[in-house]
Amino acid sequence: xxxxxxxxGRPIYEQIVDHYKQMILxxxxxxxxxxxxxxxxxxxxxxxxxxxxxAFMELERQGFIYTVKGRGNFVKNNQSLKQERQEELxxxxxxxxxxxxxxxxxxxxxxxxxLERVGQ
Amino acid sequence: xxxxxxxxGRPIYEQIVDHYKQMILxxxxxxxxxxxxxxxxxxxxxxxxxxxxxAFMELERQGFIYTVKGRGNFVKNNQSLKQERQEELxxxxxxxxxxxxxxxxxxxxxxxxxLERVGQ
Amino acid sequence: xxxxxxxxGRPIYEQIVDHYKQMILxxxxxxxxxxxxxxxxxxxxxxxxxxxxxAFMELERQGFIYTVKGRGNFVKNNQSLKQERQEELxxxxxxxxxxxxxxxxxxxxxxxxxLERVGQ
Amino acid sequence: xxxxxxxxGRPIYEQIVDHYKQMILxxxxxxxxxxxxxxxxxxxxxxxxxxxxxAFMELERQGFIYTVKGRGNFVKNNQSLKQERQEELxxxxxxxxxxxxxxxxxxxxxxxxxLERVGQ
DNA sequence: GTGGTCTAGACCACA
DNA sequence: GTGGTCTAGACCACA
Numbered sequence: 001x002x003x004x005x006x007x008x009g010r011p012i013y014e015q016i017v018d019h020y021k022q023m024i025l026x027x028x029x030x031x032x033x034x035x036x037x038x039x040x041x042x043x044x045x046x047x048x049x050x051x052x053x054x055a056f057m058e059l060e061r062q063g064f065i066y067t068v069k070g071r072g073n074f075v076k077n078n079q080s081l082k083q084e085r086q087e088e089l090x091x092x093x094x095x096x097x098x099x100x101x102x103x104x105x106x107x108x109x110x111x112x113x114x115l116e117r118v119g120q
Numbered sequence: 121x122x123x124x125x126x127x128x129g130r131p132i133y134e135q136i137v138d139h140y141k142q143m144i145l146x147x148x149x150x151x152x153x154x155x156x157x158x159x160x161x162x163x164x165x166x167x168x169x170x171x172x173x174x175a176f177m178e179l180e181r182q183g184f185i186y187t188v189k190g191r192g193n194f195v196k197n198n199q200s201l202k203q204e205r206q207e208e209l210x211x212x213x214x215x216x217x218x219x220x221x222x223x224x225x226x227x228x229x230x231x232x233x234x235l236e237r238v239g240q
Numbered sequence: 241x242x243x244x245x246x247x248x249g250r251p252i253y254e255q256i257v258d259h260y261k262q263m264i265l266x267x268x269x270x271x272x273x274x275x276x277x278x279x280x281x282x283x284x285x286x287x288x289x290x291x292x293x294x295a296f297m298e299l300e301r302q303g304f305i306y307t308v309k310g311r312g313n314f315v316k317n318n319q320s321l322k323q324e325r326q327e328e329l330x331x332x333x334x335x336x337x338x339x340x341x342x343x344x345x346x347x348x349x350x351x352x353x354x355l356e357r358v359g360q
Numbered sequence: 361x362x363x364x365x366x367x368x369g370r371p372i373y374e375q376i377v378d379h380y381k382q383m384i385l386x387x388x389x390x391x392x393x394x395x396x397x398x399x400x401x402x403x404x405x406x407x408x409x410x411x412x413x414x415a416f417m418e419l420e421r422q423g424f425i426y427t428v429k430g431r432g433n434f435v436k437n438n439q440s441l442k443q444e445r446q447e448e449l450x451x452x453x454x455x456x457x458x459x460x461x462x463x464x465x466x467x468x469x470x471x472x473x474x475l476e477r478v479g480q
Numbered sequence: 481g482t483g484g485t486c487t488a489g490a491c492c493a494c495a
Numbered sequence: 496g497t498g499g500t501c502t503a504g505a506c507c508a509c510a
Contacts, residue, residue: 265463266462266463322463325463326460326463326465326470329456329459329460329465329470330470330473330474330477332452332456333453333456333470333471333474334474334477334478336449336452336453336456337474337475337478338478339449340446340449341478342386343385343386343442343445343446345446345449347475350446350449350450350453351453351471353450354450354453354454354457355457355467357450357454358454358457358458358461
């Protein structure tokens with residue numbers, strides 16, 4: 001479960017954000033559970049506290065965690081987050097289908113093929 | 121058909137790349153048709169020739185155009201491009217379905233809903 | 241009547257201060273009534289006694305309570321406090337109107353609209 | 361027109377944010393006008409580029425400016441911003457009136473007095 | 481030249 | 496111990 005991949009072109013703080021978004025959406029981290037402290041996570045990832053700080057600010061801005069000064073960061077209610085994420089996924093899917101349609105791709109075959117690959 | 125939207129956060133060269141990828145995949149620009157010259161396009165878009173140049177390099181790297189020294193840039197065979205694009209879309213779709221599945225979303229309902237929205 | 245809301249971004253000591261200011265100004269706590277002890281309140285709120293202590297110091301500094309060593313904290317005369325609070329509110333209102341004016345907002349309509357919303 | 365007041369307890373980046381929000385709302389800075397560059401403003405204010413950068417990120421997040429990589433930061437359309445600000449002011453006013461009412465203050469006299477002070 | 485990311489580290493407020 | 500702000504400066508992507 002490596003959080004940071006230096007080969008990955010994306011900035012470190014963004015990789016941290018995405019990792020924790022996944023953890024929260026998948027329920028690995030539960031509501032009101034405490035996040036690792038900025039300093040500890042920075043040490044663990046061999047990165048700078050400022051970078052972790054930036055990632056946590058972004059997570060808070062996006063509504064995934066909340067901060068209590070002097071105590072730490074905690075996971076927010078993730079029920080509505082899951083709802084939002086589902087809508088986001090659907091929007092991405094609709095866009096994707098739109099392009100497929102413009103390219104004259106047979107949508108039914110396209111979907112059937114993808115479903116097989118995902119094992120359903 | 122504005123190519124560049126400054127309010128859009130994405131870099132300008134990337135917007136140019138995406139625009140021409142669309143044009144080529146949709147067949148608006150046909151095989152072996154000549155692309156606008158770097159200088160003309162830069163003037164038309166009121167942007168830096170370096171930026172257009174970078175966009176064209178990226179289009180060539182991705183296999184959308186080819187360069188003939190001293191003559192200009194031309195559109196490549198777009199049949200195989202369409203094929204590749206289709207595979208890319210399918211990969212994106214599979215990834216998307218994977219996440220939806222991990223979030224315990226009902227895939228059939230999810231797909232049906234999206235299909236309705238795309239008007240099929 | 242939860243005093244502390246961890247989701248609220250404001251520091252805990254500040255939330256305690258504001259809560260008791262309200263109680264005192266509204267007359268829920270009367271003059272010379274005894275405040276809860278630092279230790280009891282800390283236990284009740286499941287927070288650090290240092291935090292409650294800091295809140296009480298701030299309440300004393302702002303003139304809402306007074307301390308009697310060895311006996312505890314007590315509510316001050318709240319008539320003059322109400323007076324002061326009224327002046328403070330008016331100052332805030334004047335500032336607010338000033339900005340509204342600079343933004344070319346119709347003050348009469350603005351005030352009428354707000355009064356309706358507050359049910360007057 | 362000092363932007364930063366070191367006596368002011370608020371963080372520097374926040375003071376920068378507030379200053380430019382005012383400038384934009386008041387129309388001193390017009391739509392699509394270029395903001396000072398991060399480096400220049402940092403020099404002018406004798407502060408660190410990171411601090412200015414943070415302020416600009418916040419201004420972008422709040423919808424006051426937009427960023428074009430490699431070019432600079434620009435002022436956004438401020439018509440809707442003014443609309444939003446007006447609603448915000450009204451909400452603050454309603455809250456203020458609510459408290460005044462709870463304190464048994466004569467609202468009419470209160471408002472009349474404030475209007476006189478603001479010179480209307 | 482422009483903004484974006486990151487390091488190494490200091491100092492402060494809060495609990 | 497916890498997060499928040501800031502400095503001084505490097506290095507990168509983009510125009």
